Amino acid sequence: MTWISLALRNLLRNSRRSITTIAAVALGYSAVNILAGFSAYMFKSIEDANIFEQINGHVQIWKKGARDHGGADPGKYLITAEEFAAIKEFAGKDERILLAAGLLEVKGNIDFNGATGFFVGQAMVPEEKEAIHSRSTALRSADGSTYIGKPITRETPYGIAITTGMAENLEMDIDSNVILMAPSINGQMNALDAQIYQIADVASESLNNRYIFMPLELAQGLYDTTGVSCVRIMLEVNEDTDAVTAALRAQYPESGWEIIPWYEVSKLYLRTKRMFDIIFGLVFAIITTIVTMSVLNTIGMAVVERTKEIGTLRAIGLKRPGVIWLFGIESALLGVIGAVTGLIITVGLSLVIEGVKPTWEPPVTAREIVWEIRILPYYLLTTFLLLIIFTSLAAIAPARRAAKRSIVDSLGHV
Amino acid sequence: MKYSPIFLLILSLLTSPLVAQDAALLAAEQARGILTGNSGVQWIVNVSGNKSAKFSAVSQNGKIFAEVLEPESAVGSRYLAESDGNMWFWKPKLSRPVSIPKRQRLSGDAAIGDIASTSYVDGYKVAGQEAGEVNGEPATIYTMKANTLGDTYAMIKYWVTTNGNLGKKAEFYAKSGTLIRSSTMAYDNKVNGRPFLSQMVVNDSGLTITLKFSEVKLGDFPASTFTRDNLGGPKTPTPGR
Numbered sequence: 001m002t003w004i005s006l007a008l009r010n011l012l013r014n015s016r017r018s019i020t021t022i023a024a025v026a027l028g029y030s031a032v033n034i035l036a037g038f039s040a041y042m043f044k045s046i047e048d049a050n051i052f053e054q055i056n057g058h059v060q061i062w063k064k065g066a067r068d069h070g071g072a073d074p075g076k077y078l079i080t081a082e083e084f085a086a087i088k089e090f091a092g093k094d095e096r097i098l099l100a101a102g103l104l105e106v107k108g109n110i111d112f113n114g115a116t117g118f119f120v121g122q123a124m125v126p127e128e129k130e131a132i133h134s135r136s137t138a139l140r141s142a143d144g145s146t147y148i149g150k151p152i153t154r155e156t157p158y159g160i161a162i163t164t165g166m167a168e169n170l171e172m173d174i175d176s177n178v179i180l181m182a183p184s185i186n187g188q189m190n191a192l193d194a195q196i197y198q199i200a201d202v203a204s205e206s207l208n209n210r211y212i213f214m215p216l217e218l219a220q221g222l223y224d225t226t227g228v229s230c231v232r233i234m235l236e237v238n239e240d241t242d243a244v245t246a247a248l249r250a251q252y253p254e255s256g257w258e259i260i261p262w263y264e265v266s267k268l269y270l271r272t273k274r275m276f277d278i279i280f281g282l283v284f285a286i287i288t289t290i291v292t293m294s295v296l297n298t299i300g301m302a303v304v305e306r307t308k309e310i311g312t313l314r315a316i317g318l319k320r321p322g323v324i325w326l327f328g329i330e331s332a333l334l335g336v337i338g339a340v341t342g343l344i345i346t347v348g349l350s351l352v353i354e355g356v357k358p359t360w361e362p363p364v365t366a367r368e369i370v371w372e373i374r375i376l377p378y379y380l381l382t383t384f385l386l387l388i389i390f391t392s393l394a395a396i397a398p399a400r401r402a403a404k405r406s407i408v409d410s411l412g413h414v
Numbered sequence: 415m416k417y418s419p420i421f422l423l424i425l426s427l428l429t430s431p432l433v434a435q436d437a438a439l440l441a442a443e444q445a446r447g448i449l450t451g452n453s454g455v456q457w458i459v460n461v462s463g464n465k466s467a468k469f470s471a472v473s474q475n476g477k478i479f480a481e482v483l484e485p486e487s488a489v490g491s492r493y494l495a496e497s498d499g500n501m502w503f504w505k506p507k508l509s510r511p512v513s514i515p516k517r518q519r520l521s522g523d524a525a526i527g528d529i530a531s532t533s534y535v536d537g538y539k540v541a542g543q544e545a546g547e548v549n550g551e552p553a554t555i556y557t558m559k560a561n562t563l564g565d566t567y568a569m570i571k572y573w574v575t576t577n578g579n580l581g582k583k584a585e586f587y588a589k590s591g592t593l594i595r596s597s598t599m600a601y602d603n604k605v606n607g608r609p610f611l612s613q614m615v616v617n618d619s620g621l622t623i624t625l626k627f628s629e630v631k632l633g634d635f636p637a638s639t640f641t642r643d644n645l646g647g648p649k650t651p652t653p654g655r
Contacts, residue, residue, distance in 0.1 A: 114513065116513065177509070179510070179512050181503070181512055181514060184487075186465060186487070187465055187523055188467075188482075188485075188487065188488045188491070189488075189491065189493075189503050189514060189520060190488075191503060191504075191505060191512050192508070193508060193509050
């Protein structure tokens with residue numbers, strides 16, 4: 001306790017320098033944790049969006065080759081009604097799986113009063129889509145809305161959802177009557193009447209002019225099939241993804257099937273995560289270096305200024321390790337006070353952001369969404385301990401140099 | 415201005431091959447159902463290849479009206495190709511006809527131009543001709559270049575038999591000179607005592623489609639046959655934008 005009170009008193013002797021150093025530590029600590037908190041929000045949002053918002057589910061089951069070649073000949077790679085029923089039965093026996101939903105990918109033209117536009121679309125049983133989508137908590141607009149219009153259900157088999165871009169381009173609105181046209185999987189021209197039930201944004205700028213969601217029954221009528229393009233599996237917990245993927249791969253071999261966890265559906269997620277991991281690592285290294293250098297400078301100056309004092313302490317019996325210990329504790333105190341201040345700044349800023357609910361328009365999305373800084377206890381504690389260690393170690397070199405000087409030289413230092 | 419008789423004689427001799435070649439091409443077109451005046455042709459077309467289909471088709475003055483007779487899932491579907499290049503589609507229970515791309519393949523992978531009588535000469539000028547043969551028969555090979563850049567094929571080569579003036583083979587080329595499609599024709603039908611198109615085998619983008627033409631009827635079909643009202647849906651079409 002005497003050591004700590006001594007160290008504290010020494011810090012207060014040059015309060016301006018101590019405050020500047022503490023500020024550097026605090027800002028370094030909060031910068032690292034705010035970046036980590038924002039990155040965590042971003043990646044959790046992306047994960048959430050990938051799995052729930054974009055209705056990818058946790059795991060997808062496709063016929064082998066469907067993702068690469070199914071666009072040109074969708075009929076060849078469809079999962080038949082019988083195969084789908086077998087997948088649902090297998091999924092029903094696994095408690096980790098909440099839902100196995102069939103999805104049919106469609107493309108064609110939409111005609112509104114003679115004006116036509118191209119569309120790409122997805123079709124699911126509306127209730128199954130909602131079951132997956134309703135678990136999404138990320139990528140919400142500031143008012144929490146996801147569409148305008150009315151619900152699409154099994155009882156509204158001709159109700160479709162279009163994007164705001166498509167609605168603007170073709171001047172469509174809720175209740176507009178349209179005709180969807182596409183060749184069936186047998187190559188015959190087909191067309192069906194439909195009605196606009198919803199207008200919504202999609203989290204992809206490139207799709208905002210052409211995406212349609214429709215009930216599975218409507219799409220299967222358009223394509224004249226009872227099959228689906230893929231099955232989307234929703235789990236109770238995200239952490240079961242890898243285990244369930246392995247179980248499905250054991251059941252549906254690679255020779256005929258493709259079982260894909262959500263993070264492999266789009267390579268963008270993994271690439272983006274790796275990029276941010278590198279960025280975070282570099283930022284952490286830079287900030288730690290700056291903070292350490294700042295502490296090193298402060299302690300270095302303190303050692304030079306107190307050379308006579310060190311000589312006096314040595315003369316009255318303080319050993320060399322004691323000198324190092326003294327300055328080490330001072331440096332560690334700088335780190336602790338700085339880190340605690342940084343912690344307060346980080347938590348305070350996170351709470352302010354949570355209250356203000358600022359919005360931004362992220363890349364590859366087409367609407368404003370709320371962003372946040374997440375509090376990550378693991379990062380807070382790790383950064384705290386690392387900063388204290390680095391700041392403590394920063395004192396060793398100058399303190400050792402001072403401790404090695406002879407008592408006489410130290411006392412005679414000018 | 416008076417022309418000397420010798421000049422006129424020389425002019426007629428020079429132009430007579432053109433007249434003769436026009437006559438040969440005209441005869442070849444007629445044997446495939448491209449008729450002059452307001453006359454048209456109606457026939458039943460059986461399409462086979464990767465997929466099968468059967469149509470009733472009537473064409474006149476560059477317009478085509480077709481109805482699907484087979485397969486079961488498409489029975490009653492109708493197509494209308496207008497002379498301005500627009501194509502319309504309607505099927506039973508659809509609220510109104512819709513415009514579709516003219517290149518849209520119909521049931522059985524056939525194109526609208528395959529199931530109806532489509533001229534190989536309109537929009538093209540004869541750039542050259544040479545003697546040749548087709549299936550062992552002596553033929554004149556006409557090389558025809560598109561009049562405008564907008565035409566589907568930049569060049570068509572057309573084999574017309576010397577004996578009987580029947581167009582038995584055609585090749586269609588892109589601007590780059592790439593062969594896009596080819597077709598061979600047979601004339602086992604008889605209309606008014608003359609041979610008439612009975613079969614066409616088309617190779618297009620890797621697809622081979624065989625079309626068999628039967629129950630051929632020539633006549634003047636009412637203009638109302640080739641209107642959107644005749645397709646189906648509301649009698650008064652929804653105004654376009």
